[in-house]
Amino acid sequence: MFSLTRIIGVISGKGGVGKTTLVINLGAALASKFNKDVIIVDCNVTSSHLGLYLGMYYYPISLNQVLLGEERIDKAIYNYSIPGLRIIPASLSLNDLKGVDVAEMKKHIKQLFGSADIILLDGAPGFGREVMACIQASDEVLFVTTPYVPPMIDTIKCFNAANEIGAKPIGIVLNMCKEGRHELLSHEIEQMVELPVISQIPRDKNVLKSLASKLPVIDYNPRSKASREIMKLAAHLAGEEYKHDGFFSRISSMFRKSREPRKELLDFKLKSLTK
Numbered sequence: 001m002f003s004l005t006r007i008i009g010v011i012s013g014k015g016g017v018g019k020t021t022l023v024i025n026l027g028a029a030l031a032s033k034f035n036k037d038v039i040i041v042d043c044n045v046t047s048s049h050l051g052l053y054l055g056m057y058y059y060p061i062s063l064n065q066v067l068l069g070e071e072r073i074d075k076a077i078y079n080y081s082i083p084g085l086r087i088i089p090a091s092l093s094l095n096d097l098k099g100v101d102v103a104e105m106k107k108h109i110k111q112l113f114g115s116a117d118i119i120l121l122d123g124a125p126g127f128g129r130e131v132m133a134c135i136q137a138s139d140e141v142l143f144v145t146t147p148y149v150p151p152m153i154d155t156i157k158c159f160n161a162a163n164e165i166g167a168k169p170i171g172i173v174l175n176m177c178k179e180g181r182h183e184l185l186s187h188e189i190e191q192m193v194e195l196p197v198i199s200q201i202p203r204d205k206n207v208l209k210s211l212a213s214k215l216p217v218i219d220y221n222p223r224s225k226a227s228r229e230i231m232k233l234a235a236h237l238a239g240e241e242y243k244h245d246g247f248f249s250r251i252s253s254m255f256r257k258s259r260e261p262r263k264e265l266l267d268f269k270l271k272s273l274t275k
């Protein structure tokens, strides 16, 4: 029995920004490097990918059967090959969506309290009932965005939704950064969303290679740039220190921070439209 289970929702508004990838890798890093018991849950029931990304295709009971009221949630937990990491997948079958009640998500997820140190919820994109149910089931929320205006506007909306629901915002994860001039910088995003950017994960082909190998990138290539950033973020969540920061990445992040916010990329009136 774990005395304090943290339930962290990973959401974005905009689709395809890296939520599932982050949930898998944070889960793997927290379990393998920081000795945490972790359960990752596929709350994207209409378009589930969590199991697929890890090569898990066949499971008799999924979150769908739980939401249909047919099974208890503890029957839908499966071990992954990394000790300490367990997964609750959602069904790949369209038939298993019939009658699914996402409003029941919070009730079932809360039953996991005490069975892990950290539970990571892989949220659906958009602002529909599915993602709202995921935020409602979360105590804390991590926002994922890529460094461009449209996903950042969706992050502001997610932040507002989380605030209304009463889930505590942890911070923003800026994913797939390429450090191009056209990208928003972390301090520009922080000004707009009024939340700290706690991680900047580069666009890294190792992430795509790891997907093809059905492995977390931190396993596939632990020395890759993406893996190192994910490890730092996992350390942050675990409240521990992680020292693997090369001289050049420190210099480059100082350079990225030093530029003035650029008005051509940020229109502060946009924010009022998100209410």
Ligand SMILES: Nc1ncnc2c1ncn2[C@@H]1O[C@H](COP(=O)(O)OP(=O)(O)OP(=O)(O)O)[C@@H](O)[C@H]1O
Residues within 6 Å of the ligand: 012, 014, 015, 016, 017, 018, 019, 020, 021, 022, 044, 049, 123, 124, 125, 175, 176, 177, 201, 202, 203, 204, 205, 207, 208, 211, 226
């Ligand atoms: N840092 C990265 N570098 C390169 N590719 C990445 C990175 N992060 C994610 N990707 C790739 O981007 C694609 C989308 O990632 P992912 O499925 O995790 O996004 P998502 O937010 O969960 O999408 P959805 O909203 O559809 O659930 C995947 O092909 C993934 O491998």
Ligand SMILES: [Mg+2]
Residues within 6 Å of the ligand: 019, 020, 021, 044, 049, 122, 123
């Ligand atoms: Mg996803």
